[in-house]
Amino acid sequence: MHRGKGMKFVGDSRITDPSSRTKKNIPKDYSEYPGKTEAFWPDFLLKEWLVGAVFLVGYLVLTVAHPSPLERPADPSDTGYIPVPDWYFLFLYQLLKYEFASGPYNVIGAMVMPGLAFGALLLIPFLDTSKERRPSKRPLPTGFMLLALAAIIFLTWESVANHDWEKAKAYGEIKEEVAVEIDETSEGYQLYQASSCIGCHGNAFEGGLGLPLVGLELTADEIVTIAHEGRGGMPGGSYTGTDEELQKLAEYITTLQPTE
């Protein structure tokens, strides 16, 4: 029969060199595979749709189970945030953390290595020109690809393991605005302003690196103890004033209640 509908290429691994090709060993056209070849429409497309439907169910379950994240609005002046790219760029990002690919050698990590890899991927049809298609029969391309895969998986793993996800999550969290009326002339606020507490707990006690100090359910004594001993990520002994001042400051903090 006429070969296909003008289709010229079947291109399986049984193709031999064109010069030595005779009529006998030209690969069979799809239409000559006995019985099991089927038309795209509607037979095959129906099966594709089944695969697509199964996939879509998983996709929707993922979407419903894990709402897409949204952190607090971007604040360019907040330099404490540890940046991290989306997960599929992590391996490139991680590469730049190694000595041979950062600092003075940054060009190697940022340009040379990704450039070579991408270039090789783009031009592989011209680098691997043998007729052989089985992976086992072309060890170099197979080997390099497996090596690249291993490198990508390793670098992504390293990057994920070294990133403090909990801290980043806490840092990026959307904060409820706690409105509080502050008398900036009060003795308590003066003490707060003079102390190092303000650095982490914010000008208006709204929090920052540290927690907000509005509406705490703590007594003044407990606050004094926390200031001395620290709690969670907060270091102890940061208060440099006298004990008397700390007591006053603690009492002032207990008076801070959110305004309705």
Add this chain to the structure above:
Amino acid sequence: MLNKIYDWVDERLDITPIWRDIADHEVPEHVNPAHHFSAFVYCFGGLTFFITVIQILSGMFLTMYYVPDIENAWESVYYLQNEVAFGEIVRGMHHWGASLVIVMMFLHTLRVFFTGSYKKPRELNWMVGVLIFAVMLGLGFTGYLLPWDMKALFATKVGIEIAASVPVIGGMIKTLLAGDETIIGAQTLTRFFAIHVFFLPAALFGLLAAHFIMIRRQGISGPL
């Protein structure tokens, strides 16, 4: 009635061969998961396209609410996520689709690579495919900034710094992407929006068309 309209158009434009070619082309046994379960690896390309279509549709709906401006971008996303009916689903599909499309495209690339399907005569189609991969990564990178939250801004800062470290042209790339030599801000957001919504999709459509036309001309590669 519909048949008459079809006949009228067909008589003038001869459109039948166009769709008959797509409908009637024969799918060989070795790529059909109904015959060989392992042939599911041949589904990755189709699934990539499936997610791409979902990305286009969900993205179109997202732009009905999204405002590409630093004052309102985050607010509009927050509103979309929490107030708009099904906004969470539409945004969720776009968010997860962005990751899934990378996964599927990567698997598709590996399938084509390990079956040696990039070999003659399919060199051009392989290269177009690699370019599609690059465009998709670009879409991922530019789309990540748009919600304008903390992770978006700082990831983009790092990305642009890396681009800026390229010798000779790094500064120009940075200015082109960020809209300014130093500031990552309002200009950057509008530029990323334009790149994400107009420039890259335009490139993607062209490349996809080329990819599919070449597949139809050459057929799928034969069994190993």
